[in-house]
Amino acid sequence: MNKKLALKIAAPLLGIAFALGAPQGAQAAPVPTASPNNFTQACTQISNTATVNFTVGGVGQTPGASNAASFQVGNRANVLVVKQNAAPVSVVPGSAGNILTFKVINAGNYRQRYNLASLVKAIGTANPFAGLPANSTFTATEQVPAIYVDGAPGAVTANIDPDFEQTVTILADIGAAQVDGDLSVHALTATTTYTTGAAVTQGAGQSIVGGALACTGNVGDVVFADTVAGPDDAVRDAVGSDRDAYKVCSSLLSFSKTATTIWDPINYTTIQKTIPGALVRYVVTVSNAGAACRSAVLTTITDGLSGNLTMDANLKVAAAAGPLTALADESAAGKGFKVLVTGSARALNGVAQYFTTANDADGVELLAPNITATLATVLPVEGAYLAGEIKPGETVTLTFNVVIN
Amino acid sequence: MRRLILTATIAILACLSVSSVYAAGTPAGTVISNAAKATYTSGGPTVTTNSNTVNVIVAEVINVTVTWQDAANVTVSPGQTNAVLIFKVTNTGNGTEPFLLTGNATVAGDQFDPTLASIYLDTNGNGAYDSGTDTLYVPNVNNPNLAADGFVNVFVLANIPSSGVLDGNLGFATLTAASKTGTGAAGTIFALQGDGGVDAIIGASGGSAIATGKYVISSVLVSINKAATVSDVYGGTRAITGSTIRYSMTVTATGSGTAVGVVITDVIPAYTAYTAGTLKLNAVALTDNKDGDAGDVGGTTAGTVTVSLGNLTSASAVQTIVFNVTIN
Amino acid sequence: MMKKALFILAMLIFTATHAVAADKSPLELVSVNEVDITVKNSKGVDEVQRVDAAKAKVVPGDTVIFTTRYSYAGGKPATDVVITNPMPEHMIYTDGTAEGKGTRIEFSADKGASYAPAGKVKIKDAKGKERVAAAADYTHIRWVFKGALEKGAKGEVFFRAKVK
Numbered sequence: 001m002n003k004k005l006a007l008k009i010a011a012p013l014l015g016i017a018f019a020l021g022a023p024q025g026a027q028a029a030p031v032p033t034a035s036p037n038n039f040t041q042a043c044t045q046i047s048n049t050a051t052v053n054f055t056v057g058g059v060g061q062t063p064g065a066s067n068a069a070s071f072q073v074g075n076r077a078n079v080l081v082v083k084q085n086a087a088p089v090s091v092v093p094g095s096a097g098n099i100l101t102f103k104v105i106n107a108g109n110y111r112q113r114y115n116l117a118s119l120v121k122a123i124g125t126a127n128p129f130a131g132l133p134a135n136s137t138f139t140a141t142e143q144v145p146a147i148y149v150d151g152a153p154g155a156v157t158a159n160i161d162p163d164f165e166q167t168v169t170i171l172a173d174i175g176a177a178q179v180d181g182d183l184s185v186h187a188l189t190a191t192t193t194y195t196t197g198a199a200v201t202q203g204a205g206q207s208i209v210g211g212a213l214a215c216t217g218n219v220g221d222v223v224f225a226d227t228v229a230g231p232d233d234a235v236r237d238a239v240g241s242d243r244d245a246y247k248v249c250s251s252l253l254s255f256s257k258t259a260t261t262i263w264d265p266i267n268y269t270t271i272q273k274t275i276p277g278a279l280v281r282y283v284v285t286v287s288n289a290g291a292a293c294r295s296a297v298l299t300t301i302t303d304g305l306s307g308n309l310t311m312d313a314n315l316k317v318a319a320a321a322g323p324l325t326a327l328a329d330e331s332a333a334g335k336g337f338k339v340l341v342t343g344s345a346r347a348l349n350g351v352a353q354y355f356t357t358a359n360d361a362d363g364v365e366l367l368a369p370n371i372t373a374t375l376a377t378v379l380p381v382e383g384a385y386l387a388g389e390i391k392p393g394e395t396v397t398l399t400f401n402v403v404i405n
Numbered sequence: 406m407r408r409l410i411l412t413a414t415i416a417i418l419a420c421l422s423v424s425s426v427y428a429a430g431t432p433a434g435t436v437i438s439n440a441a442k443a444t445y446t447s448g449g450p451t452v453t454t455n456s457n458t459v460n461v462i463v464a465e466v467i468n469v470t471v472t473w474q475d476a477a478n479v480t481v482s483p484g485q486t487n488a489v490l491i492f493k494v495t496n497t498g499n500g501t502e503p504f505l506l507t508g509n510a511t512v513a514g515d516q517f518d519p520t521l522a523s524i525y526l527d528t529n530g531n532g533a534y535d536s537g538t539d540t541l542y543v544p545n546v547n548n549p550n551l552a553a554d555g556f557v558n559v560f561v562l563a564n565i566p567s568s569g570v571l572d573g574n575l576g577f578a579t580l581t582a583a584s585k586t587g588t589g590a591a592g593t594i595f596a597l598q599g600d601g602g603v604d605a606i607i608g609a610s611g612g613s614a615i616a617t618g619k620y621v622i623s624s625v626l627v628s629i630n631k632a633a634t635v636s637d638v639y640g641g642t643r644a645i646t647g648s649t650i651r652y653s654m655t656v657t658a659t660g661s662g663t664a665v666g667v668v669i670t671d672v673i674p675a676y677t678a679y680t681a682g683t684l685k686l687n688a689v690a691l692t693d694n695k696d697g698d699a700g701d702v703g704g705t706t707a708g709t710v711t712v713s714l715g716n717l718t719s720a721s722a723v724q725t726i727v728f729n730v731t732i733n
Numbered sequence: 734m735m736k737k738a739l740f741i742l743a744m745l746i747f748t749a750t751h752a753v754a755a756d757k758s759p760l761e762l763v764s765v766n767e768v769d770i771t772v773k774n775s776k777g778v779d780e781v782q783r784v785d786a787a788k789a790k791v792v793p794g795d796t797v798i799f800t801t802r803y804s805y806a807g808g809k810p811a812t813d814v815v816i817t818n819p820m821p822e823h824m825i826y827t828d829g830t831a832e833g834k835g836t837r838i839e840f841s842a843d844k845g846a847s848y849a850p851a852g853k854v855k856i857k858d859a860k861g862k863e864r865v866a867a868a869a870d871y872t873h874i875r876w877v878f879k880g881a882l883e884k885g886a887k888g889e890v891f892f893r894a895k896v897k
Binding site for chain 1: 429591
Binding site: 037038039040042044046047048049050051052053054055056057058061062063064065066067068069070071072073074075076109222223225 | 758759760761762763764765766785786787789790791792793794797799801803807809810811812813814815816817818819821822823824882890896897
């Protein structure tokens, strides 16, 4: 049922691939596997004959021979599905067509074909690799079709001889909302069929016609030799399976904002309260976690000023005195916006930069009601840094004051 | 549940956006709420993310002013009752606040002490005391609850002593409005006592304000000087039978007010008889009969000279009344 | 059903051929290939049954028991009796499994040119260096009877080997 459906979907897409002249339009032939079993091929006749030599009365006799007792080697069906990654495939949020690569190996002794199916494992499925997270945290959306055999869409392998294999890939898209460290687990299953596509049943024989394995009469019975259960199949079910995973490699931004009333016009800095005329310091902190997989390239950070707030254009320093106009400026008059990069190898690491909030393209502009920092300007290209880039373990802190109206 | 909360937040924001600018500042309890927004890329498409939402809740500042509204000292006359002083109590804080009103008429620095009668609230808001319309203020019963920037006119009614006061004497009365939340030095904090449970901070007013209203006594002193000139029939000045005595009275008004309807009466002395036709006011003869002119003799009161001088002020000319009698 | 019928027919042909070929010597040999399979008996207990390899599902990795039964019908005792069994193609001898009552068992790793007891068989590698042959190297196995076989003597020799 599944196979039929998959084929129907695959067919028109195959056509498109050809029309575009895609080089991988056609399935490549299976290739020998790296570690062959070299099993005796199914339908091989094994014959045994014993001979005897003896003398009677010291006279050698004509040697005797036994009958040639023979039997035929049966079909040892065993399919292996083996993921080709030593670690989860690293993906970025919002990316499409990310590839998981498997090999489907005929580890038996008879030419078979395999029906393929992909499984998106539920959230919470154990990570098929060592390491964190221990369980999957999201489900990547597999494409339609999701399965490609040697680069061509399709859910059925070619006929694969014993000790031969084909490369099967699964394509999936990653949601834009996924965050660093998210894991999606996927499985590929391969179900053994005869080259006719007919299901293989344990114990039932099948004639082999033509090819290197041709033999007259019956192949003999099929033995399901997959004695080890795969992650998504059972013991002795002629099905092989393996799991692979996508792990989101992204920045891991923590983005927080605090508001602290630092001065009020009555009590100044003693138990200062958020009353009209009070100075409130906003601190916006953007950190890329040290454990993050990737840098973040910040574009803008925007904060909206409510109608009840007025920008303190001078970044006043709170003191136990008043009025507001008498307070000192942290940097200089008109430099109302502070940017500080820490944990960074940038030249300005730990050195506060001050910007005007005037609309003067210095990187921080106040266009009421929004105050916007353009990080490409504030954190320009330098050495190993892109404009606006914050690497894992780095923090950008934006500080400004507002006055309660 | 979440949707409900969101709706509530939107409602608050909507309220804020339409709120007008207050002299007293952002209303207490206003939640100034926002989140910073960042856009970035990390190997993939542009991502927009929001920080946590930070709420700044505006605390309440308690401030009040009381101003005396009368344009000038309120003129009162000795013994006047329910003389009205007009005050205006304004909530200059940023929260809604009830105020306790206290009147005081025993104030130092004046020349007399009025007696506090009552305090009325300007019910109809016309700024003038309307007896029977405006509401009697009863402390802690109907304390005015004023919104930020709100005000109420308050009428202080006092009685003026009827004696011992002189024209031009000043009598002071004060009105104090004190926040019910509390009063104290500026900066005193009443935790969680403000609007909507925010902290309340005493503002520069100390949470209380006082204003002094002034009464001025308006009285006029009418003084009479009476002189008698005797001339006997012998050309001398002996007071013998038949001698004529000329009485001359000068009436002078001094003081700040107006002596309304001043009437001078002088009883014809015993053993004398009025000489008919001798009554003069300011050298103008008056008839003896009680008629249209200012004076009469015996007409109003038997045996008495009566002269009506009308209204007299200090600006009025000295009034001179002259008449003759003959000693029997 | 058709296929099964064909299979049985083939077996009959083999049997008939053997009957004709082996009839001429007084020391008659009959080879049998068997496998042990584990089945549940009527009591539900696992029980090992030995069945004809041709009728069982023999696949790579399975062990086959190769048995040669002999019977001597000659008039005088047969002496210097040696039963030789080349290792069938695709099979690997399972070390220590050859048995035969009253025989000395020897192995060859050089296609029967020389024999030695197990563990003493020598083989030369590609560089001509000699080493002790492993069970997998054995090409032949023989049973050298220590005594003579009297008329009517019957017995069997056997070994086990695994399908490659």
